[in-house]
Amino acid sequence: MFVRGGPFATPAPRAEVRPVSTAPPDADELSRRVGEFLAAHDPSATEPLEFLRARFDAGLAWVHYPEGLGGLGAPRALQPAVDRRFAKAGAPTNHPERNGIGLGMAAPTILAFGTEEQKRRLLRPLWTGEERWCQLFSEPGAGSDLAALATRAVRDGDRWIVNGQKVWTSMAHEARWAILVTRTDPDVPKHRGMTYFVCDMTAPGVEVRPLRQITGEAEFNEVFLTDVAIPDEHRLGEVGQGWQVSTTTLMNERVAIGGAATPRESGMIGVVASLWRDRPELRTPGLHDAVLRAWVETEAARLTGERLRQQLTAGQPGPEGSGAKLAFAKLNQEVSGLELELLGDEGLRYDDWTMRRPTEVDFTRRSPGYRYLRAKGNSIEGGTSEILRNIIAERVLGLPGEIRVDKDVAWKDLPK
Incomplete structure (x- = not known):
């Protein structure tokens, strides 16, 4: 338990971390380690939290993080293969959909700027989902x-x-x-x-x-x-x-929102494509063109996001994440609107207007009306689309920046 006003304290005992060689593990070595871990921790017989804590301690949480902090110093590109192996074995997840801010934004910022004490106190319960x-x-x-x-x-x-x-x-x-x-x-x-x-x-x-x-x-x-x-x-x-630290957070946020690894026809385009296939009575020639165009644009954005993740293996996220997030917001809004066009009057129904306090944002298991309304926030959260266009213009295209008259003025002297 953390004692307010005192030093960070580890909330749960850790397993002994086995030393690794000076060379980062390759794909074969990681595969061997995952196999040994699963043999020692049967997912069907191990309590989920205990399993997740042990996985972190074994360096198989974020394999590209340092040893002792959930990783082994391996190339970041090897993470998907490790995740697939655990998923195939039926291993419990840390429910990333419920803690996207922690996993996608707080964790890389803590790793980059935190003290060793902060890293060891905060990263483990963050990854296991014990602390949101x-x-x-x-x-x-x-x-x-x-x-x-x-x-x-x-x-x-x-x-x-x-x-x-x-x-x-x-x-x-x-x-x-x-x-x-x-x-x-x-x-x-x-x-x-x-x-x-x-x-x-x-x-x-x-x-x-x-x-x-x-x-x-x-x-x-x-x-x-x-x-x-x-x-x-x-x-x-x-x-x-604070500005430098915040910039690290924001760059990771935009990658987390717009550049997350996704299979083909995931998210909103998957909903619309399934609707198109399963409900032929909804089809019209004009909507056929619209669905096809949206599918192609979404697939292009998905593949661009894959290339961005490959670039991340060599360094920190840059302005490319702003482009991915901008594309995500535009497409999510367009595709959710397309779903309503397909459904016509049926799409106007809304399942529940009661104010609820959700534990996660869920686009796929909710009504079309919810998806359409919630997508409106995509162009604001994580950086407004207008600001992201400025970032792309200045840092990617090399266009002149906007005139900033407050650049050298003390904050206290700025108009409020």
Whole structure:
């Protein structure tokens, strides 16, 4: 159990990690290790959490992470083969659909900027699903322009006192931890006065309020931070380094949203393609062209995402992730609208307007009306499509950047 105000402590005992050779394991060595692990941990006879903890300790969680942190220092490209082997054996999963922020955003940021103590305390229960994460970035006055944020963190000895408001916080009502970026120095330009923390969502002063969405649900929240005390050992990166740390998070977020590994005809296009095949009475010549065009564009985006993941094996995510996320948002909205066109009046039915507090976002097992409405948020969450186009224009195409008159102005002197 973590003791607030004290050092991070490991929440569960670890198995002894077997030393590995100085050379990273290759595909054959990883296959051997997976076989030995499954022989020693029968998925059908091992309690799921115990299995997941043991898999992490064996370095078979994120194989490209360092030894002792869920990996073996192997090439990242070998991860899919390891995952397929575990899936074929019927191994329990860590339900990534429920902790995408932790797995796709918090974990790579902690690995890049965390202390050894932070990595060893946080990564294991994050990967096993014991602790869920949320993201405290956006504010009512700082969404697309994250560097304009106003949430203040003031140092008080070996801790920081945080006051402010965050908004659009997915699954904050389920989260144990949050990645939090704050303003620690208002006397310097906005990008240089930010500091990044890990925030305990159970700490006194953290209040989570639901935001009802157009779907009728409240997966989003607004979070109020009132005199929240955060120990300095919960800081990620140096004081004032928050923008650099946040950029790592955001680049990984866009890859996680738009560049996730997916089989052919997964997601929304799979729903529409199945509908087209199973309901011939819905077909018209015009809709045939629309379905075919959407299928081709989705497949092109999927293959582009595969190429992006291959590039990631050689380094950190770059602006290519912005392109993948932009394409995902556009296609998801177009395809969900196409489904309603196919269904006609039938597509107007909606299953439940009761405000619920979901544990995950699910596009495939819900009604067409839900999918259509929820997809509207895709062009906002994870970076608005307008901002992503700017990133692509400047960092990929090399076009001139927008004029920024606030670049060298202290944050405190900016109009609020």
